Amino acid sequence: MRKYLNPKKKDWDELLKRPMNRTSELKDKVSGVLEDIRINGEVAVRKYSKMFDRSAPAEIAVSCDEIEESVKLISEDLKNAINLAAKNIRKFHETQRQTYTKTETVKGVVCWQKAVPIQKVGLYIPGGTAPLFSTVLMLGIPAKIAGCKKIILCTPPDSEGNINPAILFAAKVAGITDIFKVGGAQAIGAMAYGAGKIPRINKIFGPGNQYVMTAKQLISLYDVAVDMPAGPSEVAVMADKDSDPEFIASDLLSQAEHGPDSQVLLVTNDESIVDKTELEIEKQLSMLSRKDIAAKSLSHSVAIVLDSEEKMADIINEYAPEHLIISMNDYQKMSEKIVNAGSVFLGKYSPESAGDYASGTNHTLPTNGWAHAYSGINLDSFIKKITFQEISEEGIKNLGPVIETMAEAEHLGAHKNAVTIRLNKIKKQ
C-alpha cells in the first residue's frame, strides 16, 4: 500500500484517482455484434456463442428437469446457506415497499404517484470458474418482490452446455424459471432486441466482463435501460486507534481478491494502524488461494492518514466508495457524516462479505465514484413511478387561468388553447 500522511486537500483528487479506460476499441467490435443481433436475431446470437464462448447448445432454454437436477448436485450445507441468505434478502427488500397517497394541490386537482413494476427484466450472470449464484439472489429476489411480470436470466454454459447447479438452485429459490444458456455481449443483444425464445426485455441487470459491460453501455443509449454504469469493485475502510488490524486486513484482502483492478483504500487518524494492518496483510495473504490477484490489487492501493475525523469523512465523501467499512470506536457518529457511498458496514463485526452474501442488503452497488449519484440495486430499480392527475370541472376553473398565463409566456398557444376551450365550454353550460 502507498501511504500518505496528511495530504493537502488540493492533492486528494490526484491521490484518489481511479484507473479509467476511455478507449473505444471494444465499442466498435461490440457494436457490430449488437447490430447483427438486432437485424438477424437468433442466428446471430448462435454465431457469436460459438465464436466467443465455444458453446452454443441446440436448446438454449434450461428445462425444468435441469433445474430440479441441480437440487441434487449441491450440498445440503450450501442449500441451507442459500435459503437463509434468500430469506434475509427478501426480508430487507420487502421493507422497501412504499405507500403513496393522493394529494389535492388545488381544490379539484388531485395528483398521485403509483409504483408499477417494470414488466420485463433480464438478469445477466457471468460464467467462469466462480459461479456468482449470490448475484442471482441479489437481482432475482427484488425483481420478484417488485412484481415484474417477466424475469429472464442469461448465463453462459460450460463447454458441455451445462450451467453451474448453484446458479440454477439460486434461481429456483428466487423463483426464476426462464433461464437461457447464453453469455457475453450476445446475451445482452438478445435481451435488448429479442432473439428466438429470448424475449425483448425492458431493463437489463447484472455484472459481466468488458464485452458485456460495453454492450450494456451501448444498448442503454437507444434501446433498453440498464441497472448502472460499471467499474471495478472497491472498498474503503475507516479505522482509528481502537480498530483491529487483523479484521481490517481481512476486509481489504476480501476486496483485493476480486481482481487485479480492485480498489482498496484505508483511511485513518492513527498512523500505527496502517503499519499494523500491513503486517497482518502479509500474514493473511500467504494463506489465500487467490493471493496473486490480491497482491496485484494491493500494489496500487492507498492508505491515508489524516489528523481529524472531519477530514476522514471529507475524503471518503470525495471518493464515494462502493463499500465503506467504518471500523471505528464511534462508528455511529462517523456514519452520520457519510453522504457518498454505496453500502456502509458499521463496527468491527460487519465485514463486507456479510453484505456480499447474506445479511439482506444488496451487493450490486455503484462503483467508480458513481455512488455520488446512484443508489445500489434496491426495490426501486425494478419499478417505475407513474404520476396520475384527475382534475374536476372546479379544478380546471381554479387552475386554468394560471396555465393559460404560463403557456402564453412560453409562446405555446395550443397549450393555452387546450385550457381555454375547456373553460369556454364550462361557461356555456
Place this chain on the structure above:
Amino acid sequence: MRKYLNPKKKDWDELLKRPMNRTSELKDKVSGVLEDIRINGEVAVRKYSKMFDRSAPAEIAVSCDEIEESVKLISEDLKNAINLAAKNIRKFHETQRQTYTKTETVKGVVCWQKAVPIQKVGLYIPGGTAPLFSTVLMLGIPAKIAGCKKIILCTPPDSEGNINPAILFAAKVAGITDIFKVGGAQAIGAMAYGAGKIPRINKIFGPGNQYVMTAKQLISLYDVAVDMPAGPSEVAVMADKDSDPEFIASDLLSQAEHGPDSQVLLVTNDESIVDKTELEIEKQLSMLSRKDIAAKSLSHSVAIVLDSEEKMADIINEYAPEHLIISMNDYQKMSEKIVNAGSVFLGKYSPESAGDYASGTNHTLPTNGWAHAYSGINLDSFIKKITFQEISEEGIKNLGPVIETMAEAEHLGAHKNAVTIRLNKIKKQ
C-alpha cells in the same frame, strides 16, 4: 392523421414505431468539444460559447442584481402564476418523501436504507425564443426539497448577454442563485468537468437540442449521471364515444406544436370520434401561432381504432407514451390497466398542459418508449439510497457460517476469511 382500423397485434410494433436516429455524426463533434473542456476548462468553454452561441459574456455568473432586476421585468400576472405553480409543484413533490425503518434480518444483524441528497446537481435550461421557465420549477423545486447542497443552473444568454427574466424569476422562486450564462454542449461539459466558476457536479438534468442531448449521453458513460435518455415529446389520447372531440383535438395539438418530430397518437374504440377529432383539429389548427410546426407533426401521427378496451390498454402499454390522456367515460377502470406511461391525465378536464405547468406533477418525463423502464423526474431523481448494516457479536455468530459456506462455494477464500477471523477471535475471548 393516418387511421388504422383494428390492426392485427403482430403489426402493432411497426405501426407504433418512432423515428429513431442511430447515427453518430454528432457524437464525434460533441465528443471533441467535451474532451477539450475536460482538458482546458474555462478557456474551452468560452471558445465554444463564442463559436456556437455567439455570446460569451465576460462575466458568466448571474449577479444578485440581475436576479432582482428580473422581478421588475415581468408582469404581476405571470409572477402570480409562477408562484402558484411553484406552490403546487412543491406540495406534490413534498409528499414524495419516504420514511425508512431499521430491519433486523437475523438476530444481531440490522439493515436499513438512508436517503441522502445528491450533493451537487446541475440544471440545464435551453435558450431560444420560448423561455422554458416552467422547467426551472420542475427541476429546481424537487432538487431543493431533496436537500441537494449545490444546485446550479446553466442557460444560454441572448446576443446581449442577458437571460430571459422569467427564467431568472422562476429560479428565484425555486431558490436557485448559482446561475451561469452558458449553453449548448459546452454547458454540459463545464458541469461534468468543472470550468472556472462552474463547479463539477454529480448529476445533470434538463432538456436541450441535439448537441446538448448528445453531450449528456456521452458524459453519462464515464463521468456524470444524467436524468434520463432523450427523445421527442409525445402524447397518446384514449377516447370513447362519450369523449369530446374538441378537447381531444386541443390536446393533440398542444403536443404537436412542440416540434415537427412530436409524436401524437389517438386510440379509441369508436371510429366516428376519429373523424370528428380530425374536423376539430382543422378548425383549431388555423388559429394557432405555431400551426406550421403542429401540421408537420400531425402529418405523421396515428389514430388507431380497436374493438375492445383490453386491446386499447395493450397497445398503449406497448407504446409506453410520455403523456397519456384517458378521456373516456370510465377512465378510472382504464387507468388501472396502464402499466407503461410517464404521466397519466384522467377525465375530460385534465389536459396535458395542466401537468406541463401547474397541477403539481412533474413535466420531465420519459419519451421514446423509455416509460417502459424509467419514471419521470420526482424526488427520487435527486437522492440516493445508501444501505447501512450494523452486525453485533451475536449477529456475526448467527450469520457467519452461512457467509463462509457461500464464499467458499464462489471460490472467494478471502471473503470467507474475513468472517472466520472474526469468529475465531470471538471464540478466544
